[in-house]
Amino acid sequence: MRKVSAVSCAVVVATALGLAGCSAGPQANSGGGEDGDTVLTVSGFAGDPTAEPLIEAFEEENPGVTVEFTALPFPGILTQINTELVSGNASDVVAVFPGNGNPIAVHALAKGDYLADLSGSDWVGNYNDANKAVMGTDGEILMGANAFTIIPAIYNTQALEAVGATPPTTFSEVLALCDTAKSNGKVAYALAGVAGGNYPYVAYALYATLVHGANPDFVAEQASGDASFSDSEWTTVLSKYREMVDAGCFTADATGTSVDVAQGQVAKGEALGIVTVSPVITAIADAAPEGTTFQTAPFPATDDASETFLPVGLGAGYGVNAKSKNIDLAKKFVDFYMSDAGLKIAVELASIYPSAPVEGYTPPESLAGVAEQAQGDQTASFPDQTWPNAVVNQTYLDGLQAFIGGQTTAEDLLAQLDSAYNG
Amino acid sequence: MAIAPTVRSLAPRKRRPYRGFAHTVWWFVLPAAAFYVFAVVYPSVRGSLLAFTDWDGISPNPNWVGLDQFGRILTDPNALTGVRNTLLIAFAVTVIQNVAALLIALALNSRIRTRNILRVVIFAPVVITSIAVGFLWQNLFAPAGGINEALETVGLGFLQQNWLGNPDTAIWSVVIVVFWQFVGYSMVIFLAGLQGIPHEVLEAAAIDGAGPIRRFWSVVRPLLAPAITINVMLSLIGGLKLFDQVFVMTKGGPGGATNTISTLIYSNAFTLGRFGFGAALAVMLTIFVAVASIIQYRLLALQER
Numbered sequence: 001m002r003k004v005s006a007v008s009c010a011v012v013v014a015t016a017l018g019l020a021g022c023s024a025g026p027q028a029n030s031g032g033g034e035d036g037d038t039v040l041t042v043s044g045f046a047g048d049p050t051a052e053p054l055i056e057a058f059e060e061e062n063p064g065v066t067v068e069f070t071a072l073p074f075p076g077i078l079t080q081i082n083t084e085l086v087s088g089n090a091s092d093v094v095a096v097f098p099g100n101g102n103p104i105a106v107h108a109l110a111k112g113d114y115l116a117d118l119s120g121s122d123w124v125g126n127y128n129d130a131n132k133a134v135m136g137t138d139g140e141i142l143m144g145a146n147a148f149t150i151i152p153a154i155y156n157t158q159a160l161e162a163v164g165a166t167p168p169t170t171f172s173e174v175l176a177l178c179d180t181a182k183s184n185g186k187v188a189y190a191l192a193g194v195a196g197g198n199y200p201y202v203a204y205a206l207y208a209t210l211v212h213g214a215n216p217d218f219v220a221e222q223a224s225g226d227a228s229f230s231d232s233e234w235t236t237v238l239s240k241y242r243e244m245v246d247a248g249c250f251t252a253d254a255t256g257t258s259v260d261v262a263q264g265q266v267a268k269g270e271a272l273g274i275v276t277v278s279p280v281i282t283a284i285a286d287a288a289p290e291g292t293t294f295q296t297a298p299f300p301a302t303d304d305a306s307e308t309f310l311p312v313g314l315g316a317g318y319g320v321n322a323k324s325k326n327i328d329l330a331k332k333f334v335d336f337y338m339s340d341a342g343l344k345i346a347v348e349l350a351s352i353y354p355s356a357p358v359e360g361y362t363p364p365e366s367l368a369g370v371a372e373q374a375q376g377d378q379t380a381s382f383p384d385q386t387w388p389n390a391v392v393n394q395t396y397l398d399g400l401q402a403f404i405g406g407q408t409t410a411e412d413l414l415a416q417l418d419s420a421y422n423g
Numbered sequence: 424m425a426i427a428p429t430v431r432s433l434a435p436r437k438r439r440p441y442r443g444f445a446h447t448v449w450w451f452v453l454p455a456a457a458f459y460v461f462a463v464v465y466p467s468v469r470g471s472l473l474a475f476t477d478w479d480g481i482s483p484n485p486n487w488v489g490l491d492q493f494g495r496i497l498t499d500p501n502a503l504t505g506v507r508n509t510l511l512i513a514f515a516v517t518v519i520q521n522v523a524a525l526l527i528a529l530a531l532n533s534r535i536r537t538r539n540i541l542r543v544v545i546f547a548p549v550v551i552t553s554i555a556v557g558f559l560w561q562n563l564f565a566p567a568g569g570i571n572e573a574l575e576t577v578g579l580g581f582l583q584q585n586w587l588g589n590p591d592t593a594i595w596s597v598v599i600v601v602f603w604q605f606v607g608y609s610m611v612i613f614l615a616g617l618q619g620i621p622h623e624v625l626e627a628a629a630i631d632g633a634g635p636i637r638r639f640w641s642v643v644r645p646l647l648a649p650a651i652t653i654n655v656m657l658s659l660i661g662g663l664k665l666f667d668q669v670f671v672m673t674k675g676g677p678g679g680a681t682n683t684i685s686t687l688i689y690s691n692a693f694t695l696g697r698f699g700f701g702a703a704l705a706v707m708l709t710i711f712v713a714v715a716s717i718i719q720y721r722l723l724a725l726q727e728r
Contacts (some may be wrong), residue, residue, distance in 0.1 A: 079693040082480060103696055112481040157595060192590060195674030253566035253676045256588025261565060390695045398501075400679025407590055 020369040023169070037066040040329050041091035045082055045316070046071035047337035049349045056347060058336050065329065075196075076104045085114040085321065092324040095331050096143045098314040099134035099385025101393040105320060106135065106142040108390070114143040116320040116327055125339040131314055134385045144338040145317030147352035150209075150278040150310060151201050151382075152296035152370045159186065159269035167273075167297035167369070169305040171240065181272050182331075190271035191250035192262035193404050198276035199254065201311075201398060202244070202299075202384055205275050206237040208309035209301035212380035219386045222421070229414040229421065238403065238410035240301060245404060255405040263287060266294075275299050278353060279315070281366045296369040310373045313382035316357060388421060395420040462551050471709075473702035480696040492703035502704065503689040508594060509711075512683065515598045515663030520658050521651070523602065524609030529639070531610070532617040542614070546607035553604065557671025562599045564672070583620065587673055590680030598680055600668050609654045616650030617643070644696075652723040656716060663712050675695065684708045 012152065022057035044051050048071070055067040072080055077095060082103035084090035096115065100107040109115050118124070119141040127135065136142040155167055163184040168174045174188075180264060181188040211218050211233045221227035242251065251257050258389060265271035274284070281294055288294075298310045315356045318337055320330040336342050343358045353367060353374060363371035373379065384393045395416050402408040474492050478485030496502045527545060531538045548556065564567040564586035586596045594645065618644060628638045636644040643653075666685035669675060675682035682690075684704055691699030 026515070075694075082693070086481060103694065108481055108696065111479070112483055116482070193677065195676050253585035253588055256564070256566050256585040258561070258565065261567070391697070394690065394695055398676065398679045401676050402590075402680075405588060405590070405677050407678050 015058065018345050026066070037064050038329065040065060040067045040326055040333060041070070042067055042070065042093040042318075042333065043070045043072055043075060043077075043084075043091040044318070046073040050346045053345050053349060054337060054342060057341060058333055061336065061341075062329075062394045067333070069389050073206070082109075085109065085323075086112065088323050090114075090321045090323070092137065092321055092326050092330040094319050094321055096145060096319040097316050098145055099207055099382075100387055101384040101390055103390065105385075107137055108159055109319070110137045110140070110142060114322055116322045116324070116331065117141065118272070118320065118334060121331070123335065123356060130381060131355070134314055134381060143319040144334045145314040145357055145398060146313050146338055146343050147279075147315045147317075147350075148162065148355050148374060149315040149382075150277065150296075150353060150367070150370055150374050151205050151299070152278060152310065152367075153189070153205070153275050153299040154266065154278075154281055154284065154366070155273040155295050155297065156266050156269050156271070156290075156295045157295050159266075159272045161260040162269070163272065168300060169297070169308070170300050170303040172303050174244070174300060175247050175250070177272065178244070178247045182248055185270070186210050187251055187265065187271045188249045188273065189244075189251075190257075190274040191254040191404075192257050192259040192263040193255035193401060194258050195397070195401075197254075197259045198262060198274060198280075199324070199404060200384075200397060201236055202275045203400060205299035205310050205384055206240055206301045207234070208311040208380035209307055210240070211237045211383075213301075213307055213309040214380075217267075219381075219383075223386070223388070229417040230411070231387050234414055234417075235410060237301075238413065242410065255401060265296045266377060267292070277368075279350070280348070281364075285366070294366045294408060296367055298370055298373060309378050309380045310370055311382055312374050312379040313385055315352075349419065389423070391423060392417060392420040457534050470702060471706050473698055474706045476699045476702075478698040480692065480698045485699070488699065492699045493707070495700060496703060496707060499700075501682060502687060504679055505682040505684050505704075508681060509663055509665070509683045509685075509708075511594065512601070512665055513659055513715075515595075516601050516662040516665075516695070517655055517658045518608055521654050524606050524654065525613050525647075525651075527606065528610045528613035528617055529643075532614060533540060542610075545610055548604045550606045551604070554669035554671055556600060556604050557668045560596070560603075560668075561672045564596050588677055590677055593673055593681045597665075597672065599668055600672065601662070601665065604668070609658060612650050612654050616647045620646045621656075629705065638665055643697050648723070649725055652720065655723065656719060659715055660712055660717060663708065663715065684711075702718065 006036070006051070040052075042055070046365045051069055051071070055069055059065055059067055072095070081090060081094050081096075083095065085104075095104065096109065097105040099105055102108070106115060117136075117140040119139065120138070121144070123144065124132070124141050132141060135145065138271040153167065160166065163176055163180050163186065165180050168177050189202070191199055191202070214226075215221070215235050217305075218227055218232065222229075222232075245254075250369055251262060251271065254262075262271070262274060263276075263284050264287055266274045267284050269292070274280075278296070281296070285292070285294060300308045302308070318334050320327060320334060324330045338356070340358060342363075343354050343356060346352050347354050347358055347361055352385050353363060353371070354361060384396070387396075399408060399413040399416050403410065438637045471487075475487060475489060476485040477491075485548045496506075530656045531542055531545075535541075551559075564587070565571075566585055569584075570586065574580055574582050584592050587593050624642055624646075625638060629644045633641065664685055665683050666689070669681055669683055669686050670689070673681045675686045685708065688708070691697040691704065
């Protein structure tokens with residue numbers, strides 16, 4: 001079959017479709033700075049409070065090196081870094097995601113060999129095989145990620161106390177909490193059902209116990225074709241989700257509710273809690289009245305508290321552009337980011353849950369309810385990190401929206417997911 | 424007799440500078456034409472060629488797959504929903520926006536005192552970026568947003584809706600926003616057309632006994648035909664290409680119910696890594712716009728005659 005140059009494709013698509021805006025992207029370079037310094041370019045997330053202090057500390061430790069940081073907002077960062085990597089003009093160090101599921105996830109980028117192998121780094125030894133599986137592929141480690149993202153139920157402590165409740169430990173208690181909240185004019189769990197909302201995470205929390213907890217080999221069996229969405233405990237995940245929707249556990253009109261509104265409901269105590277990713281706690285706390293405190297707990301899916309698994313996954317991190325002309329320095333930056341010094345900066349400034357041991361670290365009060373379990377074995381990776389392509393994730397996001405809104409059934413959604421998975 | 428040779432000798436001298444001028448003009452045009460070919464024609468052609476590949480945005484060597492991607496459009500339920508939504512939005516926006524803009528223009532072409540203020544107020548949304556408009560209306564359409572609050576306040580609480588969360592209302596919410604943003608644009612074009620109609624013609628029609636409706640239909644409408652043509656054309660093309668407002672307000676949701684061809688091009692190419700499929704959708708949209716514009720222009724041009 002005739003082959004077409006990917007580089008020219010990338011350039012042409014970016015221009016012709018007029019959507020990528022890659023022309024302002026940084027150049028991977030080893031050029032000198034104004035004072036003859038070696039310049040290292042880094043593309044990361046806009047709003048990351050750790051980026052600047054990390055860079056300052058790295059520059060201090062490496063005299064003669066200047067780091068130029070390009071802050072990219074989400075979700076534009078997905079298309080921009082992807083286009084720049086394919087076009088060959090990406091930064092030396094780029095933000096990437098573990099596993100699969102989006103255009104800058106390492107498994108997707110591995111297909112084009114766009115990331116350098118970091119498996120020789122000392123910090124790799126801190127991670128188990130499950131983590132390494134989503135940090136790279138074919139024995140290569142393609143990224144460093146310094147934080148775990150946890151999906152707990154986050155509760156407004158004062159709101160819980162006001163209705164005389166405590167965090168539920170069984171699914172029956174969850175439904176009871178929904179009734180208690182309603183009778184007090186509140187909602188048990190805030191839910192944002194628009195794109196970018198927390199609605200996928202409720203299913204992830206249920207998946208951890210019902211699918212992974214019941215069969216830890218499910219992901220491997222699905223990959224080998226011996227298991228499917230339709231013929232698995234995913235049916236129970238969706239039936240319990242439906243049960244919660246029908247019981248009025250969530251924000252009314254959730255499918256039209258934005259993530260800001262949902263988080264605001266928890267911050268103000270209009271909702272008792274929210275099931276979402278742990279880094280969001282900081283934003284919720286910032287929006288809350290002074291004196292409001294938050295606590296976390298694993299979200300139960302059965303009536304046996306000991307069966308509850310906690311979804312824990314590696315968060316986004318940094319990879320090294322394989323075409324960087326400054327590859328050794330770029331690797332040194334990622335090593336510093338993953339070092340004890342880098343991790344300390346992150347835990348101090350971003351309230352993250354570090355992915356490797358940090359001397360003297362104690363989890364923030366808000367994460368105390370899940371910290372111990374997050375370090376143990378009763379955890380499950382996020383399912384989307386092992387899905388084979390981004391279409392499964394998009395089908396899940398679109399289909400789950402329709403499921404919550406009552407426009408599609410669990411059977412149809414799971415059949416669509418199987419089709420996307422096998423497509 | 425002495426004049427004839429002079430005339431003959433002058434004639435070629437007049438033509439020669441003209442040919443030279445024509446040649447000179449082409450040299451002036453060449454840099455711009457070369458830049459146009461480099462910046463527009465070449466990328467567009469090469470981008471269109473992607474529709475015949477299976478490129479995923481990452482793999483270095485995409486395969487040539489012929490017309491497969493176009494065939495997938497006909498079987499992909501999301502693509503079919505996107506095509507249906509695009510046509511619905513384009514048709515609804517074209518009709519509603521132009522009828523309303525014409526009525527507003529007729530009203531504001533009268534001597535009412537506040538006409539200048541009203542013109543500014545109605546035109547104002549045109550100068551706001553579509554992204555800002557999208558965020559503004561996303562908040563207004565929120566379940567606890569301004570629209571539902573206003574309905575409650577005036578005693579119409581029973582009309583409250585989950586505007587953007589219900590597939591049945593979400594698509595029409597988008598239409599309302601596009602109408603709100605661009606009705607002023609169409610109004611201004613209609614106003615310019617109305618102000619070009621001589622008062623004498625209207626007065627003559629009135630003296631001949633024509634009432635307001637007859638005057639509009641037999642005098643104003645034919646003379647306004649060029650403005651109608653340009654307005655219908657612009658609103659139809661704008662409706663077919665709609666992206667910003669949908670992307671900001673709903674991201675194509677809920678459940679893909681408000682996806683348009685443009686949002687599908689973006690999500691397929693840049694989120695799902697299906698550049699070939701995205702390019703096929705882009706080629707199809709280009710053909711849609713071209714065909715619709717040609718047919719419409721021909722029909723309206725016939726009317727203008």
